[in-house]
Amino acid sequence: MTTEAPAGGPRRTSGATKAAILDAARERFAADGYERATIRAIARDAGIDPSMVMRYYGNKEGLFAAATEIDLRLPRPDTLPADGLGAALVAHFLDRWEDDDVLTALLRVGVTNAAGAERVQAVFTGQMVPVVAGVCPDPDDAPCRAALVSSQILGMAIARYVLRFQPAVAMSREDVIAWLAPTVQRYLTAPCP
Amino acid sequence: MTTEAPAGGPRRTSGATKAAILDAARERFAADGYERATIRAIARDAGIDPSMVMRYYGNKEGLFAAATEIDLRLPRPDTLPADGLGAALVAHFLDRWEDDDVLTALLRVGVTNAAGAERVQAVFTGQMVPVVAGVCPDPDDAPCRAALVSSQILGMAIARYVLRFQPAVAMSREDVIAWLAPTVQRYLTAPCP
DNA sequence: TACATTTGCCAACAAGCGTTGACCAACAAC
DNA sequence: GTTGTTGGTCAACGCTTGTTGGCAAATGTA
Numbered sequence: 177m178t179t180e181a182p183a184g185g186p187r188r189t190s191g192a193t194k195a196a197i198l199d200a201a202r203e204r205f206a207a208d209g210y211e212r213a214t215i216r217a218i219a220r221d222a223g224i225d226p227s228m229v230m231r232y233y234g235n236k237e238g239l240f241a242a243a244t245e246i247d248l249r250l251p252r253p254d255t256l257p258a259d260g261l262g263a264a265l266v267a268h269f270l271d272r273w274e275d276d277d278v279l280t281a282l283l284r285v286g287v288t289n290a291a292g293a294e295r296v297q298a299v300f301t302g303q304m305v306p307v308v309a310g311v312c313p314d315p316d317d318a319p320c321r322a323a324l325v326s327s328q329i330l331g332m333a334i335a336r337y338v339l340r341f342q343p344a345v346a347m348s349r350e351d352v353i354a355w356l357a358p359t360v361q362r363y364l365t366a367p368c369p
Numbered sequence: 370m371t372t373e374a375p376a377g378g379p380r381r382t383s384g385a386t387k388a389a390i391l392d393a394a395r396e397r398f399a400a401d402g403y404e405r406a407t408i409r410a411i412a413r414d415a416g417i418d419p420s421m422v423m424r425y426y427g428n429k430e431g432l433f434a435a436a437t438e439i440d441l442r443l444p445r446p447d448t449l450p451a452d453g454l455g456a457a458l459v460a461h462f463l464d465r466w467e468d469d470d471v472l473t474a475l476l477r478v479g480v481t482n483a484a485g486a487e488r489v490q491a492v493f494t495g496q497m498v499p500v501v502a503g504v505c506p507d508p509d510d511a512p513c514r515a516a517l518v519s520s521q522i523l524g525m526a527i528a529r530y531v532l533r534f535q536p537a538v539a540m541s542r543e544d545v546i547a548w549l550a551p552t553v554q555r556y557l558t559a560p561c562p
Numbered sequence: 563t564a565c566a567t568t569t570g571c572c573a574a575c576a577a578g579c580g581t582t583g584a585c586c587a588a589c590a591a592c
Numbered sequence: 593g594t595t596g597t598t599g600g601t602c603a604a605c606g607c608t609t610g611t612t613g614g615c616a617a618a619t620g621t622a
Contacts, residue, residue: 190569209481211404215610225571230611286532287480288402293532300534323528323536324548331524335516339479339486341493343516354562355517359552369547383599408580418601423581 194232196222201243206281210240210289237291244282244295248272248303253310261311262361266353269329273337280337283330300326311364324363328356387425389415394436399474403433403482430484437475437488441465441496446503454504455554459546462522466530473530476523493519504557517556521549 188196200221204213215236219226233239249272256264273279282299285292301319304326309318332352335344347355381389393414397406408429412419426432442465449457466472479489494512497519502511525545528537540548 188569193569209402209404211402212481214608216608224569226610227572227612228570231569236610284480287477287527288405296532297534319536320540323534323540326534327524327528327537328521328552329524330527331520331522334480334523334527335520339489341490341516341519343512344520347513347516351562355556358555359521362551363548369544381599386599407578409578417599419580420582420602421600424599429580 190232193222193224193228197224197229197232197239198243201239202277202281205240205243205285206277208284210285210292215239240285240292241295244278244285244292246278246282246299248299250303250307253307258311258365259361261364262359263353263357265325265360266329266356267349269333270349270352273333279333283333283338308364313365313367317368321363325360328359328363332356383425386415386417386421390417390422390425390432391436394432395470395474398433398436398478399470401477403478403485408432433478433485434488437471437478437485439471439475439492441492443496443500446500451504451558452554454557455552456546456550458518458553459522459549460542462526463542463545466526472526476526476531501557506558506560510561514556518553521552521556525549 197218200218201213204218204221207213215229216226218239219229222229229239233242249268251264251268253261282292282296286296287293301322304322305318308322308325309315312318312321332344335341336347336352390411393411394406397411397414400406408422409419411432412422415422422432426435442461444457444461446454475485475489475492478485480486494515497515498511501515501518502508505511505514525537528534529540529545
């Protein structure tokens with residue numbers, strides 16, 4: 177709950193309301209996907225009328241776009257040991273996924289919605305490819321290698337945080353890193369087959 | 370289009386109509402996901418009235434369940450060389466995904482819908498775990514290893530067939546196999562870290 | 563004081579959804 | 593022929609959705 181006005185007290189600022197709407201939207205989109213996350217439910221969570229959502233974000237698509245602006249916060253590759261980059265990347269993504277609903281929301285919607293798919297693609301190619309290009313042997317291979325890394329990262333995220341496969345959920349953070357790090361490392365730096 | 374009656378000719382058998390409905394449903398579920406694949410649209414594709422869908426499949430959930438009965442057709446592990454199992458599995462899944470809409474449909478819906486997620490889980494654990502158990506060192510590890518294999522297979526399927534990441538789509542079948550096979554092989558047979 | 567702006571609620575709209583039940587026409591059996 | 597069964601349409605229901613416009617009240621500004 178984000179309502180804090182004590183019934184009859186001073187109105188919130190528009191900024192606070194906008195933020196409350198975004199919080200509720202992220203949670204709903206993450207939990208339900210695009211279609212089933214209704215504006216009415218989001219407004220209810222934010223403690224306001226549905227029409228306020230329209231006033232501030234225009235329509236549902238605008239709300240979704242505002243709620244899923246994402247920064248993967250990838251580390252600069254030159255700050256890490258070259259041979260530990262796989263482990264570092266896997267650990268980073270596990271952390272990101274566990275403390276931010278937006279990633280799950282984006283993934284859920286990306287799989288359902290065409291606009292969402294483009295958005296996932298933009299985030300990953302825009303932020304992943306540069307990092308990969310900084311560490312792989314031939315920068316021309318960066319898109320391909322980034323796609324491979326993404327496939328493994330996204331696959332584990334879906335198994336663990338979306339589908340909730342029991343064995344994937346039960347694995348400890350360290351086990352996931354130990355298993356996936358060599359895979360990612362190979363996709364990053366091994367010579368092309 | 371699955372309508373073939375020449376306007377006023379003999380009626381179809383119920384079996385033909387049921388099959389036409391299932392075909393249309395698979396296509397729509399694969400293309401649009403659960404919520405946006407409407408019964409009306411499926412019926413239109415099948416060339417019949419929406420009420421026929423209800424008569425034959427009860428309700429939308431029943432239709433979805435009928436449309437996504439899946440056999441992964443996994444090969445028996447003892448028919449393959451132990452060290453080529455990774456490549457064989459990856460190749461098998463690429464083939465399956467490319468000639469069967471149902472897999473994409475199930476994946477799309479599994480990510481959106483709770484019932485769909487359970488279904489994905491049931492298919493993968495029910496059919497993948499036994500195969501993995503037949504080839505990995507300690508059968509107790511089979512669920513964990515199956516989850517790892519699934520994470521890489523599902524991740525590539527999502528990147529290539531759902532999100533349509535450009536580099537993932539552009540890769541040739543042989544390249545995908547060459548990159549992913551060692552990963553899958555390691556998840557299957559390498560000692561636990 | 564008076565006025566303008568901003569925050570918010572309310573009631574309604576049109577459209578689309580899953581679902582239902584009544585009705586029709588073709589066939590098969592008697 | 594009559595009578596059941598089967599494949600199919602039609603029109604409507606109750607409901608939810610995104611979206612809109614008008615109105616109340618609190619705040620700022622003169």
